[in-house]
Amino acid sequence: MIVVEDLHKSFDGTPVLKGISTVFEKGKTNLIIGRSGSGKTVFLKSLLGLFIPEQGTIIYNGTPYGEMDDEQQRELRQKMGMVFQGSALFDSMTVEENVMFPLKMFTNDSMSGMRDRVDVVLKRVNLTDAHKKFPSEISGGMQKRVAIARAIVNNPQYLFCDEPNSGLDPKTSIVIDNLVQEITQEFDITTVINTHDMNSVMEIGEKIVFLKDGYKAWEGSNKEIFRTDNEAVTSFVYSSELFKKVRQMYLEERN
Known part of the structure; x- marks a missing residue:
């Protein structure tokens, strides 16, 4: 907290x-x-x-x-784990090396122990076959998942x-x-x-x-944001016609 x-x-x-x-x-x-x-x-x-x-x-x-x-x-x-805007992966490192980086920085784990931990978090973000790929070889969504894996590798x-x-x-x-x-x-x-x-x-x-x-x-x-009458919030969140319609549908269902 x-x-x-x-x-x-x-x-x-x-x-x-x-x-x-x-x-x-x-x-x-x-x-x-x-x-x-x-x-x-x-x-x-x-x-x-x-x-x-x-x-x-x-x-x-x-x-x-x-x-x-x-x-x-x-x-x-x-x-603390951090997922940066744009992922901020190291271009010269493989996916495995990127995720392992915090472990090398902050732990004294053995190489085999670090590889095991990298395997666990890459599996958790549904990336099991990307270990040896470089960031330029994977999609933007995959890069973001690598960034999440790196952020949680130290159990933050x-x-x-x-x-x-x-x-x-x-x-x-x-x-x-x-x-x-x-x-x-x-x-x-x-x-x-x-x-x-x-x-x-x-x-x-x-x-x-x-x-x-x-x-x-x-x-x-x-859920509460649908019901608020706070003008600053409604003008920001419901600036598009789509969200205006979604809010109206929600309010009609509640009534």
């Missing part, structure tokens, strides 16, 4: 995060949404410890980040995803969404996803935090 209390972050005197408080629960897919410039990326990087807020507290499983010493912060980073307590469906077709995006949700529930991970994809919001948004101009403008589930 991650608890965020009154988080503030500025750059060159310009406030970007303005007093955000929320809770990201274990075993749930927690989504951060909002327009470009709303503070989503800064918020995600603050959760990762890449940005240090001027005010507020981020608490990881009961321990505030600001109270951790260097060793505790290092241990926390080892418990926290999984962060930055626009995991960026550049993917709708069908592949659904596959990635379902995979992330399954892994989150299966391993009881605290998963936080920064996304623009409204299909992800509707499909796997168990907890949604909507940011506007650096503030938390709304939070709730993908």
Whole structure:
């Protein structure tokens, strides 16, 4: 679980995060949404410890980040998995080597032990015959699955995803969404996803935090988002005619 209390972050005197408080629960897919410039990326990087807020507290499983010493912060980073926008695989490494990279960085496992662990996570993301291929030899969806395998290879307590469906077709995006949700529930991970994809919001948004101009403008589930009258949320989520129709159908069914 991650608890965020009154988080503030500025750059060159310009406030970007303005007093955000929320809770990201274990075993749930927690989504951060909002327009470009709303503070989503800064918020995600603050959760990762890449940005240090001027005010507020981020608490990881009961321990505030600001109270951790260097060793505790290092241990926390080892418990974090990250899926980057665009996958961010090493072009010169095979799939197996990409997934093994965190194990070499953070463990003292034997080579055979690391290969066994790589086999397990590649099988979990439905990639059993890609070990020796290079990123350029596999599709974008497969690259994303490799990135997920790499993110979970160290059994993280926290999984962060930055626009995991960026550049993917709708069908592949659904596959990635379902995979992330399954892994989150299966391993009881605290998963936080920064996304623009409204299909992800509707499909796997168990907890949604909507940011506007650096503030938390709304939070709730993908079911509650259909019922909200929050104008900032409805104008963002239902900007397309398709989602307007979906919401109307939902409300009519409820009535």
